[in-house]
Amino acid sequence: MNDLIRFLDVAGVNSDVREELDIAWKSVLQHGRFVGGPEVELFEEQFASYCEASACVGVGNGTDALQLILTALSIGAGDEVIVPANTFAATAEAVCSAGARPRFVDVDPGTLLIDPAAADAAVNSRTAAIVGVHLFGQMIDVPRVAAVARRHGLALLEDAAQAHGARYAGHRAGSVGTAAAFSFYPGKNLGALGDAGAVVTQDRSIADRVRRLGNHGCSPTNRHVHRERGRNSRLDSIQAAALSAKLPKLDDENRRRSALMEAYAALLPSSYVPVAVSPAAQSAHHLAVVRTAQRERAVSALNSAAIGWGVHYPVPCHLQPAFSAFRERLPTVETAARQILSLPISPTLGEADVARICDVLRGVTS
Incomplete structure (x- = not known):
């Protein structure tokens, strides 16, 4: 197991x-x-x-x-x-x-x-x-x-x-x-x-x-x-x-998160694209978010491999029932909401864990 x-x-x-x-x-x-x-x-x-x-x-x-x-x-x-x-x-x-x-x-x-x-x-x-x-x-x-x-x-x-x-x-x-x-x-x-x-x-x-x-x-x-x-x-x-x-310890842990994101970028299959980071930005990498056209299949594979995941966020704010009075048509965020997937990232994670996650995702490609 x-x-x-x-x-x-x-x-x-x-x-x-x-x-x-x-x-x-x-x-x-x-x-x-x-x-x-x-x-x-x-x-x-x-x-x-x-x-x-x-x-x-x-x-x-x-x-x-x-x-x-x-x-x-x-x-x-x-x-x-x-x-x-x-x-x-x-x-x-x-x-x-x-x-x-x-x-x-x-x-x-x-x-x-x-x-x-x-x-x-x-x-x-x-x-x-x-x-x-x-x-x-x-x-x-x-x-x-x-x-x-x-x-x-x-x-x-x-x-x-x-x-x-x-x-x-x-x-x-x-x-x-x-x-x-x-x-x-x-x-x-x-x-x-x-x-x-x-x-x-x-x-x-x-x-x-x-x-x-x-x-x-x-x-x-x-x-x-x-x-x-x-x-x-x-x-x-x-x-x-x-x-x-x-x-x-925060700065050291953020540097650890950055190293893990570099590992994801190197090992992820091409059908999983990390969200872009501006050249002027130094991200704290709170979440490891990728975009993929096969999110449902990826989630199923991650579940079978005992790997956690998240989606941030599957329903954009302007489409939430609580904010129905403020509806807009916002195509970029609506498209992204169907594609985004958050992968594990934590200062306690190792490069071997990232490699295993990417191996599982490699088996779910279009």
Whole structure:
């Protein structure tokens, strides 16, 4: 029987920092400040520095992070926010939760990231922001999308939930937009031990308002005074401690992911084409996404060989029932959704595992 190759090896990644995680848990348990403990401030400082940004605010999850940014910028009812249709539903969900309308646009056929020309064409008098989703580990075409935002006076928000440590033209994810939303869901390149997220920005006034909104709208000088309607979205101390334990290893793990993608590129049969990476981009390779005309047969073969897989995403946002009020015709993303397949990628994976995966796929060619 073949050994199982997991799509995500969360347990394996965590085992590499088990000692640090044990120490973190004992420390938090001892001081008892499970919310707002010293670990939160420390991680916020560390992650802001890592992202080459001015400020970081820990929040409950990545979806909250994006919604809190929109609310902090007073984007809501009557506003439109441009969103690429090729993203997880949470991106559009956050826009709707803030009271705004998502305007879905198509993607570049090579990278499957937001098409700057499509974003430009979608701008109208109600447009308030563009959400640039750094998908699969790769940042968007920052100069072109930022130029669209500047030309129309729009906020550029980074959805960096899949791009911890990624760069474009030397700039880190989290450092190039008005503000950035990060998720630390356990399967991310930098994953917590449960739900967690952060807002990163160069603008401390945005960070200050996000912090207030995520703490019930409390005044920073008097917790009994609520100057605006906020919500409860705070980073737990134990999650912050776990993230601080993992952050020093992130760049090495991303380099490992890059080596695995190079192995895939060398060994995959020609009928499986990796999603393109821009020459200016340094991808964090959160996902190993390929396009193939025989996805169903490939999935069946992978299942038989005990190899994990995923599809990100089989139903684009603009075709989801939850967003049926915002339907568009977006042919590039619709075609890609029928072809994309995510293969295993994790710092614990070996080149021999990649070779085995590619051997299985070699047996499924047209």
